[in-house]
Amino acid sequence: MPDLAYINHDQQIVELTEARLPVWDRGFLFADSVYEVIRVYKGKAFRYEDHMERLKHSLKEIRLDFAVFHELEVIIKELIKQSGYTDAKIYIQITRGIAPRNHAFPEKTEPTLLVTIEKAKSLPESVVERGVKIISSEDIRWSRCDVKTTALLPNVLKKQLALEQGAYEVVFIGPDNKVRECSHCNIFMYRDGLVTPPExxxxxxxxxxxxxxxxxxxxxxxxxQVDFGLEDLKSASEVFVTGSLSEIVPVVEIDDSVVGNGRPGPITKLLIEEYRKITREQY
Known part of the structure; x- marks a missing residue:
């Protein structure tokens, strides 16, 4: 089956390549929008309620009124059904709507809802078994990274920098020299226990x-869940990054420093195994 899309202004599901949005949509003009990406396992949206709670937080923080969450759930289930995909990714984007270009909020406009479904593309197993390199870089993003907006140009630039240096990801370092997160992943290390930056x-x-x-x-x-620095990260026995699509990816090199013995560690492997049990077997 083809990848599919739904846009609320059209009220219909179409092939993804046929989906269209007006050029005056504020998501396109200003990145005045928020989004979520949900992994589908065995034909079910994984941790759906958690994603909805985060989406509601993002909407509240950008002052975008959107209340049709029951309809959204129905649309997602229909996309899964029509696509026939059992392993997929759902993309949800909600914008402030269509209006002539003006920085101020439009007085009357209906939010745009875009929902797409695509077949999931997992990382090659060899990458997970071998582990990846990441680089560190200053955090040039805005100060509200807890809001999942589509204003991702800083992430795009830094991700490209990582790829050009032969790395999988970039980890952002704040002006206080503390580790934050990656361009599209959270980060963990193991140093006498599992450690990740606090929310x-x-x-x-x-x-x-x-x-x-x-x-x-x-x-x-x-x-x-505590703050730590780049040198703490580099001297950890294990490091890995996490995301809804990438799941758990072991990190074996940071900049020019080898992590641990240069191979995915036992705690990382155990967590990968347990995560897969939840998503592949128990879910």
Whole structure:
């Protein structure tokens, strides 16, 4: 089946390549919009309620009134059904709507809802088994990274920089020299326990991050949400990054420093195994 899209102004599901939006949509003109990406396993949206809670937070913070969440759930289920995909990714974007270009909020406009479904593309297993390199870079993003907006140009530029340096990802370092997150992933290290930066306005509250912390608690793996520096990260015995689409990716090199013994560590492997049990077997 083809990838599909739904736009509320048209009230119909079409092939993704046929979907159209007006050029005056504020999501296009100003990135005046928020979004979510949800992984589908076995034909079901994974941690759907968690994603909706985060979406509601983003909408509230940009003062965008959108209340038709029941309809959104119906649309997502229909997209999954019509696509026939059992392993997929759902993309949701809500913009402030269509209006002549003006920085101020338009007085009367209906939000635009775009929902797409595409077949999931997992990382090659060889990449997960081998691990990846990441680089560090100053955080040039805005100060409300807890809001999942489509204003991602800083992330795009830094991700491209990482690729040009032969790396998988970039980890952002704040002006206080503290580790924050990556361009599209949260980050963890293992140093006498699992450690990840605390929730704040400088990081996105990742859904996979949340699941990992739940798994750690169940397995009685000590975990901390505390600030730490780049040198702490480089001297950790294990490092990995997490995201809804990439899941858990071991990091074996940061800049020119080898992490641990240069191979994915036992805690990372255990968490990958447990995460896959939840998403592939139990879910």
């Amino acid at each position: 704040s306005q400088h990081i996105l509250s990742g859904i996979t991050r949340k699941v990992i912390l739940e798994i750690a608690e169940r397995l009685k793996i000590k975990s901390l």
